[in-house]
Structure formats: structure tokens, C-alpha cells
Amino acid sequence: MGEHALLRRTVGGNCQWGMVVGRTPGVGNIGGGICFLAPIPEARRGTGTGGEVMALLEVENLSVSYLTDGSYVDAVRDVSFTVEKGDSLAIVGESGSGKTTLAMTLMGLLPVTARVTSGRVTFDGTDLLKLKEEELRRVRWRKMGMVFQASQNALDPVRKVGQQLVELYRYHTKSTKEEARGEVLRALESVNLDRSVANLYPHELSGGMKQRVVIAAAILLDPKLLIADEPTTALDVVTQAEILLLLKRVVRERELTLIFITHDLNLVSVLCKRIMVMYGGTDMEQGTLEDVVASPSHPYTAHLLGTLEGLEEGKLVLGTHREVIKGGCPFYSRCPEAVDYCRVRFPDRREIGPRSVRCLLRGGETRS
Ligand SMILES: Nc1ncnc2c1ncn2[C@@H]1O[C@H](COP(=O)(O)OP(=O)(O)OP(=O)(O)O)[C@@H](O)[C@H]1O
Numbered sequence: 217m218g219e220h221a222l223l224r225r226t227v228g229g230n231c232q233w234g235m236v237v238g239r240t241p242g243v244g245n246i247g248g249g250i251c252f253l254a255p256i257p258e259a260r261r262g263t264g265t266g267g268e269v270m271a272l273l274e275v276e277n278l279s280v281s282y283l284t285d286g287s288y289v290d291a292v293r294d295v296s297f298t299v300e301k302g303d304s305l306a307i308v309g310e311s312g313s314g315k316t317t318l319a320m321t322l323m324g325l326l327p328v329t330a331r332v333t334s335g336r337v338t339f340d341g342t343d344l345l346k347l348k349e350e351e352l353r354r355v356r357w358r359k360m361g362m363v364f365q366a367s368q369n370a371l372d373p374v375r376k377v378g379q380q381l382v383e384l385y386r387y388h389t390k391s392t393k394e395e396a397r398g399e400v401l402r403a404l405e406s407v408n409l410d411r412s413v414a415n416l417y418p419h420e421l422s423g424g425m426k427q428r429v430v431i432a433a434a435i436l437l438d439p440k441l442l443i444a445d446e447p448t449t450a451l452d453v454v455t456q457a458e459i460l461l462l463l464k465r466v467v468r469e470r471e472l473t474l475i476f477i478t479h480d481l482n483l484v485s486v487l488c489k490r491i492m493v494m495y496g497g498t499d500m501e502q503g504t505l506e507d508v509v510a511s512p513s514h515p516y517t518a519h520l521l522g523t524l525e526g527l528e529e530g531k532l533v534l535g536t537h538r539e540v541i542k543g544g545c546p547f548y549s550r551c552p553e554a555v556d557y558c559r560v561r562f563p564d565r566r567e568i569g570p571r572s573v574r575c576l577l578r579g580g581e582t583r584s
Contacts, residue, residue, distance in 0.1 A: 271338075272441060272473050273299040273322070278335030280317050280326065288331065291317040293497040293546075295335075296565065299441070304467070304474040306484040306505070308520075309494035315477045316365065318494075319443050322475075323362050324352040340440065358388050361439035365446045368426040371418040377429050378404075378414025381436060388437050403432040406469075407462060424455035428462065435466055442467070445477040460486060481520065485509075493517050496546020503571025513573045516547045545576065553577055 278295045281288035292314040299305050307315050320326050322337060324344060337344040340359060344352065364370065372380055381400040385391060391399075401411045407428040418426060427447070434442060447463070448456040460483065467474055476487050484491060484505065491509075492502045493516065501514040512518040544559040545551070551558065558576050565572050566579035573579060 270301055271298045272301045272303070272340060273475075274336075274338040275318075275322070276336045276338075278318070278321065278337065279333045280314075280321055281331055281333050282317075282327075283329040283331075288333070290333075291330070291497055292321065293562075294565075295494075295497075295499045297492055297499060297502060299473055299475060301440075301473055302471060304476065304487065304489045306488035306491045307475060307477045307494060308479065308481060308484055308491060310479060313494040314497040315479075315494055316445055317497075319362060319445050319475070319477055322443060323356055323360065324349070325356075325362075357384075357439065358437045359439050360441045360443065361434040361437065362443040363430055363434055363445060363447045366450060367430045367447070368418075368423060368450065371426060371429065373418050375417070376414065377416055377418065377421070381414070381429075381433055384433060385436055399436060400432075403436045404429070406435065406466065407432045422455075423451055424458060427451060427455075427459050431459070431462065431466065435470060435472075438470070439472070441473045441475065443475045443477070446479070447476075448483070449480075463487075493520065498546060498574060499565065499572070500547065500575070501571065501573050507571055513568060513571065513578055514547075514575050515551045515553050515577075519550075519552075545574075 275298070276296050278292055279290060280292040281290050295314075295318060297305065307318065309315050317326070317330070320330075321332060322339070322344070324347070326332075332345055335345070339355065342355065344355065347355070371377070378397065378400055381403065382393065382396045385396040385399055386393070389396070397414075400414060404411060404413055409425065409428050409432065413421070413425065413429070418429075421429065444463070448459050451459060464487065466472070474488075476484070478484060488505055490503065491505045493500045493508070493514065495516050501508060501512065501517045508517060509521060512521050543562060545554070545561070545563050548554050548558045555577070561576060563574045563576045565574045568579040
């Protein structure tokens with residue numbers, strides 16, 4: 217790994233994690249999915265019969281807009297990426313860069329004011345954007361789980377934890393109450409919670425315990441992919457480390473594929489093998505964490521890492537990006553290398569060796 221502080225600032229000695237949870241319509245408030253981003257050894261990656269690595273998730277040229285003040289405004293623009301089985305991808309970006317919108321699109325949980333304007337999302341061989349809600353429900357939570365931002369608040373305050381998890385399990389499976397309860401207790405144990413937690417109400421749990429419940433909910437249905445959207449944001453530093461270590465273990469044990477969404481680069485260094493840097497709704501740079509951190513190509517990535525290098529112990533929490541995406545490069549106004557051409561031309565994604573970079577000044581003709 218490179219010499220950057222973020223790569224060395226691990227929690228517990230190694231790199232990895234992430235997670236996510238959300239709501240399941242019609243099943244109380246609790247959703248079912250967690251994500252981990254843990255580097256998985258190459259040998260454990262899924263391969264096809266010919267030995268090729270298979271993509272579990274393929275996002276192609278995805279654009280999503282929200283209806284705002286009477287017109288549609290882009291929140292995600294032309295994003296493409298692939299997640300292979302057993303992979304762990306960190307999606308990093310400032311607040312407002314489109315990370316959550318991207319995740320909600322994958323889960324089929326966009327609000328009615330949003331629309332997918334282009335692109336394709338193929339998950340486990342299925343084109344998700346073509347599925348009807350009923351079909352999507354069979355994928356969501358069962359095959360693809362998500363831990364949402366502030367997911368602890370997704371627990372219903374007036375029902376016991378076990379009851380909520382049993383309902384979640386039974387909603388998605390043909391199972392008896394006893395079978396479901398057995399699965400729930402096993403899931404609670406696998407996140408290091410005592411079985412007695414099933415009989416408690418959410419207000420009787422600490423923040424860390426609630427987050428463990430949320431993780432239990434996410435792994436309850438044994439999804440293939442976990443999407444974790446800022447899973448530890450609301451937790452203190454010690455609890456955050458515990459949760460990340462837990463996620464790391466669960467990802468490893470269940471051989472989960474992880475998408476970990478964060479604005480905290482310190483966590484990425486611990487959890488992920490690959491990184492996609494987003495800015496202004498689009499994918500600025502993608503590659504292995506090791507490559508990107510050792511030698512960032514995009515000026516924005518370099519900017520992020522340069523900021524990190526200056527830190528000793530503290531965390532880097534990125535700022536907020538709320539500029540409306542217009543025609544040129546989204547990073548134009550902040551880019552130290554920008555030339556006039558960058559103001560008018562939206563940059564294509566270019567493959568530069570094993571990574572992709574979206575900058576008019578990289579990997580091709582430069583104009584001024
Ligand atoms: N429901 C909505 N209606 C209108 N605009 C929205 C909505 N949700 C998000 N946006 C806008 O879409 C853009 C991307 O937001 P998004 O929440 O996806 O970014 P993010 O990177 O996940 O940020 P955060 O970390 O703060 O959640 C922002 O400009 C945001 O204001």
C-alpha cells in the first residue's frame with residue numbers, strides 16, 4: 217500500500233468494512249441489508265466456468281435526476297462501475313455528490329420525484345431497472361441488502377427487536393414463526409449480541425447495540441451484496457471501530473460482496489480493496505485503493521489525498537457539494553489545473569491502465 221496516512225490508519229490492524237440497512241415496505245420499519253467492504257482474497261472471488269471473474273453488479277452509464285422547482289436536476293450523471301463477486305468497493309465523495317442516490321437506485325428505492333434518465337443496472341444477471349416492483353422486492357433484501365444512513369432510527373420504537381426481525385424474515389420467506397425466530401437468534405449471535413436482546417425494545421439498547429441489530433437484520437436473509445451507506449456516522453470512535461471490525465468479520469465469514477459508501481476516507485482505508493471517487497454526481501476516478509492512493513490521477517482525488525496527508529490523527533470529513541451540475545467538468549471551479557475547455561466539456565471516462573479517470577487533462581488530448 218502507499219505511504220499515505222489514511223492507509224495506515226486502520227482500526228484493529230487490518231483494512232476493511234461497511235454496511236447498510238433500510239426499510240422494507242409493509243414490514244414495520246426495519247429493512248434488511250448491510251454492506252461490508254472487506255478485502256477478500258483473490259482466490260475466494262467468484263469465477264465462471266472458464267475461470268473468468270464474474271460481475272455481480274454492473275452499472276452502465278447511469279443518470280438519475282430529481283424534480284426540483286419544476287424541472288429535473290441531475291444528481292447522478294453517467295456513472296459506470298462493476299463489482300465482482302467477493303469484491304469490496306468504496307464509493308467516496310462529499311455530501312451531495314450523489315452517493316446515496318446511486319445506492320437508492322440500485323435498491324429500487326428512489327422517491328417518486330426521482331427518475332432514471334439513462335443507463336442500465338445488471339445485478340446477478342438481471343436488469344434491475346426493468347423489474348416490476350413485485351419482482352424487485354424479491355431481489356431487494358434477499359439478494360441485496362442495505363444499511364441506510366441513520367439506519368438505527370429504522371427500528372420501530374414500540375416493538376421488540378426480535379419481533380421486528382421475525383417479521384422481516386417471514387415477509388421474505390415461507391417460514392413458521394419458530395423457524396424465523398431460530399434464524400433471528402442466530403443472526404443476533406453472529407453480531408455478538410446475546411439472544412436476550414430479542415426481547416428488548418430499541419430504547420433499551422445502546423447506539424452500538426442498535427447498529428448490531430441493524431447488521432443482524434441485514435444479514436438475516438443472507439444477501440449476496442451489501443450496500444453500507446455511512447454505517448458508522450452516528451457512533452463514537454470506539455463503537456465505530458467495533459462495528460467496523462464486526463462488519464469485516466461478517467463479510468469474511470459470509471463471503472459477502474460489499475459496497476461501502478462514505479465521506480470518511482479513513483474508513484475506506486480500513487475496509488476496501490477498490491475505490492470510486494465521486495464528485496458532482498459522477499465517477500471521477502476508479503481503481504484499486506492501493507493504486508489510487510499511491511498515485512492519484514484525477515486532480516480531485518489528488519486534492520482529497522493531499523488533504524489527508526496533512527492529517528496526523530484526526531479524521532477527514534469531506535465538505536458539501538451542492539452545485540448544480542452543468543455542462544462542463546463538475547470540478548472545474550475548484551480545479552487547480554482547469555483550462556477553459558474544462559468549463560464547457562463534460563469529461564468522458566478514460567481507461568488509464570487498470571483505472572478509469574474522468575478528466576480532460578488525463579489520458580488523451582489536452583486543450584487550452
Ligand atoms: N429527494 C430529493 N429531491 C431533490 N434533490 C435531491 C433529493 N435527494 C438528493 N437530492 C440532491 O441530489 C444530489 C445528490 O444527493 P445525494 O444525497 O445522493 O448525495 P450524497 O453524496 O449521498 O450526500 P450525503 O452524504 O449528504 O447523503 C444533491 O444535490 C441533493 O441535494
